[in-house]
Amino acid sequence: MTTDTPTDVFEEHRPVLMGVAYRMLGRVADAEDVVQDAWLRWSAADRAEVREPRAYLVRVTTRLAIDRLRQVKARGEAYVGPWLPEPYATDFGDTVPDTAERAVLADSVSLAVLVVLESLSPLERAVFVLREAFGYPYADIAAMLDRGEPAVRQLAGRARKHVDERRPRYEVDPAQRRDLTERFLAAAAEGDLAGLMEMLAPDVRLIGDSGGKSKAPLRILESADNVGRFLVAVAGKGIPEMSFRFLELNGGPAVLILSGDTPDSVFQVDVSAGRIRSVYIVRNPDKLRSLASA
Numbered sequence: 001m002t003t004d005t006p007t008d009v010f011e012e013h014r015p016v017l018m019g020v021a022y023r024m025l026g027r028v029a030d031a032e033d034v035v036q037d038a039w040l041r042w043s044a045a046d047r048a049e050v051r052e053p054r055a056y057l058v059r060v061t062t063r064l065a066i067d068r069l070r071q072v073k074a075r076g077e078a079y080v081g082p083w084l085p086e087p088y089a090t091d092f093g094d095t096v097p098d099t100a101e102r103a104v105l106a107d108s109v110s111l112a113v114l115v116v117l118e119s120l121s122p123l124e125r126a127v128f129v130l131r132e133a134f135g136y137p138y139a140d141i142a143a144m145l146d147r148g149e150p151a152v153r154q155l156a157g158r159a160r161k162h163v164d165e166r167r168p169r170y171e172v173d174p175a176q177r178r179d180l181t182e183r184f185l186a187a188a189a190e191g192d193l194a195g196l197m198e199m200l201a202p203d204v205r206l207i208g209d210s211g212g213k214s215k216a217p218l219r220i221l222e223s224a225d226n227v228g229r230f231l232v233a234v235a236g237k238g239i240p241e242m243s244f245r246f247l248e249l250n251g252g253p254a255v256l257i258l259s260g261d262t263p264d265s266v267f268q269v270d271v272s273a274g275r276i277r278s279v280y281i282v283r284n285p286d287k288l289r290s291l292a293s294a
Contacts, residue, residue: 009053010042016054016134017061019109023129024065024122025072026085026114028290034064058134059144062126069122080212082220084280085114086287087249087266106251108133111280112270114250116166120159127152128159170270170277177271178246178253184269184276185244185255188231196231200224201275206231211284227279239264247291256291263288 004012017038021031038061042053050056090109107113108129117125126145130136138156142149180199187195206227208216221227241260246253254268266288270278282288 006043006047010039010057013054013057017057019105020058020061020129020134021065022088023109023114023117023133024062024125025069026118027287028086028088030068030072031065034061034068037064055140055144058130058136062130062144066122066126069125073122080210081216081218082207082209083115083118084207084209084282084287085111085250087254087268087282087291089291090248090251105133109251110270111250111268112168112170112278113163116163119166120162123147124155124159124162127155128163131156132160168270168272168277170272173271174253176274177269180271180274180276181246181253181255181267181269184279185267188235191232191235193228193232196228197224199276200227201272201277204276204279206279206281208281209284209287211286213285214283216281216283231279261292263291266291 014035017035018031021034022028025031025034038057041060041064042057045056047053088109090106117128120128123145127141130141130144131138136144138149138152141147141156142152145152147155184196184199186192187199202224203222204224204227206217206221208221210216217230221230239257239259241258242264243258245256245258247256248254249256249266249268252268254266256263257265257267263285264283266280266282268280269276270280
């Protein structure tokens with residue numbers, strides 16, 4: 001006989017629910033809202049009729065996230081400049097001991113993959129997240145979405161093909177990424193263009209997300225020369241009371257730049273063949289609020 005309260009049960013599954021909601025939406029605040037709505041549904045449910053709380057909660061969270069995503073797409077709001085997901089602190093700790101499983105979870109929440117997922121339909125995105133990130137069987141996903149299993153398999157195949165065709169291929173060695181991130185930060189801070197050029201792949205891309213609310217490139221920068229010169233120019237301007245700290249964000253090492261106690265920007269890089277292939281800079285203050293206490 002269990003003595004777990006409804007709150008105990010919900011909190012046990014909260015990390016999974018947040019993981020599903022964030023991968024669906026790419027926005028921390030929206031994901032938190034969806035998880036809170038799932039709690040309200042759970043607290044009002046006839047729990048005596050719920051045989052598998054985790055499956056029930058994932059189903060509710062997924063459907064709420066689909067509704068939220070459809071609302072966002074229906075509004076068709078224009079975004080100023082390139083869009084990146086809101087940085088999301090990830091620390092799997094001892095909850096995911098298996099190295100292969102950790103790699104899958106980290107990849108599914110990476111900035112590169114989440115950017116591609118933005119182009120999927122809400123249903124395709126839900127199926128992809130549940131299948132690829134959390135390993136749910138097709139039959140379970142079909143039950144969660146009230147769809148037939150053949151239709152879910154078709155959605156999964158279409159989503160997988162779309163992601164495979166558009167996602168860049170990067171190495172996920174955490175030690176190598178951390179080393180290059182540290183060297184990249186040092187070279188950029190010192191305005192060392194030659195040092196940066198040694199680390200940047202010739203076809204490197206820099207994607208800056210400001211949402212028009214702070215300074216960042218309004219288009220994607222391409223080539224080592226353009227990216228290197230931009231970073232040196234930015235470093236020359238400086239940030240008042242600048243400090244930085246390393247965090248694990250979106251499954252990999254990242255740098256949080258602060259101005260005093262206020263988050264100014266997040267840097268993260270993707271690596272292939274020992275060189276930096278992508279540089280991500282998030283400067284939209286709305287996307288940095290959740291990192292204020294990180």
